[in-house]
Amino acid sequence: MDSIIIKDLSVYAYHGFLPEERKLGQNFYISAELFVDLRSAGMHDDISQTVNYAAVCGFINEYTRVHPAKLIETAAEQLAEQILLSFPAIEEVSLSIKKPSAPIGLPLQYVSVKINRKWHEAFIAFGSNIGNREGYINYAIEELRHVVRIKLEAVSPFYASTPYGGVEQSNFINGALRLSTLLLPFELLDLLQKIERGAKRKRDIHWGPRTLDLDILLYDDEIINNDKLILPHPDMANRDFVMKPMAQLVPQKLHPVLNKSMQALYDAIPHDQLHIYRS
Numbered sequence: 001m002d003s004i005i006i007k008d009l010s011v012y013a014y015h016g017f018l019p020e021e022r023k024l025g026q027n028f029y030i031s032a033e034l035f036v037d038l039r040s041a042g043m044h045d046d047i048s049q050t051v052n053y054a055a056v057c058g059f060i061n062e063y064t065r066v067h068p069a070k071l072i073e074t075a076a077e078q079l080a081e082q083i084l085l086s087f088p089a090i091e092e093v094s095l096s097i098k099k100p101s102a103p104i105g106l107p108l109q110y111v112s113v114k115i116n117r118k119w120h121e122a123f124i125a126f127g128s129n130i131g132n133r134e135g136y137i138n139y140a141i142e143e144l145r146h147v148v149r150i151k152l153e154a155v156s157p158f159y160a161s162t163p164y165g166g167v168e169q170s171n172f173i174n175g176a177l178r179l180s181t182l183l184l185p186f187e188l189l190d191l192l193q194k195i196e197r198g199a200k201r202k203r204d205i206h207w208g209p210r211t212l213d214l215d216i217l218l219y220d221d222e223i224i225n226n227d228k229l230i231l232p233h234p235d236m237a238n239r240d241f242v243m244k245p246m247a248q249l250v251p252q253k254l255h256p257v258l259n260k261s262m263q264a265l266y267d268a269i270p271h272d273q274l275h276i277y278r279s
């Protein structure tokens with residue numbers, strides 16, 4: 001991916017563990033590699049299609065000055081997140097903070113930390129078959145819209161689907177959504193479960209009726225398999241009500257384990273069960 005590089009921006013700031021560092025301040029050198037798609041800006045010579053590096057430097061200078069931290073790790077973590085939140089064109093940032101005057105009583109050139117942070121792509125399946133089904137799903141979408149570390153990128157049509165899995169129960173509304181997030185997979189799972197609880201979700205019957213179900217289908221191309229979280233969702237490719245919206249959102253995207261596209265996986269299962277509820 002293309003990038004813009006800022007090298008050793010000198011910033012006077014008050015990071016440090018010792019009281020005198022917090023009081024007197026010192027010089028830090030901040031470097032950032034900003035991963036941005038530069039093609040369009042380059043083709044059209046248009047600054048509105050890229051990131052203004054002067055604005056990013058100004059932001060780094062100001063943010064660092066007014067947000068002192070004990071650790072340079074913390075300073076880097078917070079700054080990387082704020083850069084990603086404040087400049088939407090930046091998909092990923094690699095950030096280093098050098099501290100040349102670290103008070104360790106021995107001569108050194110500098111100590112530094114370097115971190116890499118990015119927006120992750122995740123897909124969520126939603127479903128409901130009790131009460132105000134559309135209302136519960138809209139509530140979940142609104143909750144997600146208001147999370148700072150989440151950008152809701154796309155929502156599929158809502159589908160009416162008959163129950164899958166053998167439990168006799170009412171029909172569902174199902175669909176999927178695509179989001180960009182700074183949350184890690186377990187943080188995302190915790191958030192989704194909190195939203196489910198907000199919709200009075202109860203867990204009694206396995207695959208039974210529910211006010212709101214939010215499952216993580218994919219998180220980048222990560223493969224995770226433990227008690228709390230399995231990624232990709234282990235049953236996604238068998239479910240018409242999941243694969244139809246996924247094939248609509250990202251037909252070419254490859255399933256990281258099955259290595260087939262969403263469209264190919266959708267084409268491979270029977271689909272007699274769905275109709276559009278709302279687009």
Ligand SMILES: Nc1ncnc2c1ncn2[C@@H]1O[C@H](COP(=O)(O)OP(=O)(O)OP(=O)(O)O)[C@@H](O)[C@H]1O
Nearest residue numbers: 203206207213214215216217228229230231233235
């Ligand atoms: N990819 C995933 N997304 C959501 N929950 C998951 C995932 N992988 C594992 N889990 C775990 O599954 C547990 C049960 O979740 P839930 O009650 O929503 O399952 P279910 O919806 O009945 O079944 P299914 O996930 O097959 O649709 C959760 O507590 C969670 O820890």
Ligand SMILES: Nc1nc2c(c(=O)[nH]1)N=C(CO)CN2
Nearest residue numbers: 127161162163164165172207
């Ligand atoms: N149609 C449909 N059937 C289901 C669904 C669902 O969301 N839609 N969810 C289940 C367990 O998660 C079990 N069966």
